[in-house]
Amino acid sequence: MSHVAAPAPIAESAPSVDRLSSGINLAANVILALCFLFFIADITFVTALPLDLAAWVILIVVTTLTQLRTSRRVRLPSSWFMWARIAFGVVLVLDVFGVLDQVGSNVWGPFPTAAMATGAGLAMFATTQKARSILMATGALGILLVADIVLTAKTAYAFDAAPGIVSIAIAIIPPTLAVAIVQSFRNMVEFQSDLSQAKGTTTGAGASLGLSASEQLVRLDAQAEKLLDDVASGRTPLPLPEEIAEEASAIATQLRMNLVAGKSETWLYHALTESSVLGSISTIDDPDGLAAGLAPDQRDGLLTAIWMFAGDGERVAQSLTVSVRRSSGAAGQNQRLAIILELIGVPKRRIDPAAWQAISRVGRYSDSFQTPTLRIDVDCALDVVADR
Incomplete structure (x- = not known):
């Protein structure tokens, strides 16, 4: 089926790294407050209260300094993450010994609440540290909590074990989610940055x-x-x-x-082959350099559509082939191009509707899908052929 042109999509503003950090810090604060409330509820069952109180003081100091550093209100050494991990280890030891032999003495606890909250502290470093370092620290935290709860629990009933499982989840899920969110954000930023750089070719010479x-x-x-x-x-x-x-x-x-x-080599060749995202999967079949004849608006529409068809920042197509040929019916000044896009590994249901709006700015198009290949045929009219 053929489609007619539609208005161009409106670009959205780029997300802010500072806003992402603030959101993670806010979520971490909620978890810290929740764990502190658990500590207050369990305080009568804690056998070594000074150890637990010391653990909470250290944890609050470290997380407060970390948030002030993230918001650029204080300057801390570049090795702060290493010192923070050491502090979190001290918190874990103090908290575990604070409730030693009392874990699971009743269905509500007591549990090492400060140790649980260190997961939220690790999440605060997701925007500044490597994902591997945070995940390794999270894994160590989870293993130690499991060992503590399993070895010191009073009963082995599943009902009594449920709060222990929840406490472990509270410790390891926040930093894991924070790492996943930040990684997705970085992929999106890299994708958009590469797209912006590629779009710079649409306003230059057709071939250069x-x-x-x-x-x-x-x-x-x-x-x-x-x-x-x-x-x-x-x-x-x-x-x-x-x-x-x-x-x-x-x-x-x-x-x-x-x-x-x-x-x-046309603008389209450079836009795709020099891209860090699509360069390794792209093949341009335009031996006569016909893409140079596209008008700036058509170039922008074609490039935007290719990027939206081929990837979304999270997943990228396995293969992308762009073929440009002179249409068999082209004659005189009203020349026409036949542009064919073939993408492998792109489910049609995952394509953003804005991609179809973008390709419609190039010309009339039709699409077909035969697993695993998506094919888009574009009939493009050229009134003036640009210099190449």
């Missing part, structure tokens, strides 16, 4: 050198200029020595190759 080729051209130009300056100043005699002549020939060859490539 890419970023890497441009940097290489600058280096070659500098080498050629130095060689010519040496000859002009007499530092390099004429005729050129064999070694310098070979160097000059290599520079000239590379310059010609870059200039030829600049005439055949």
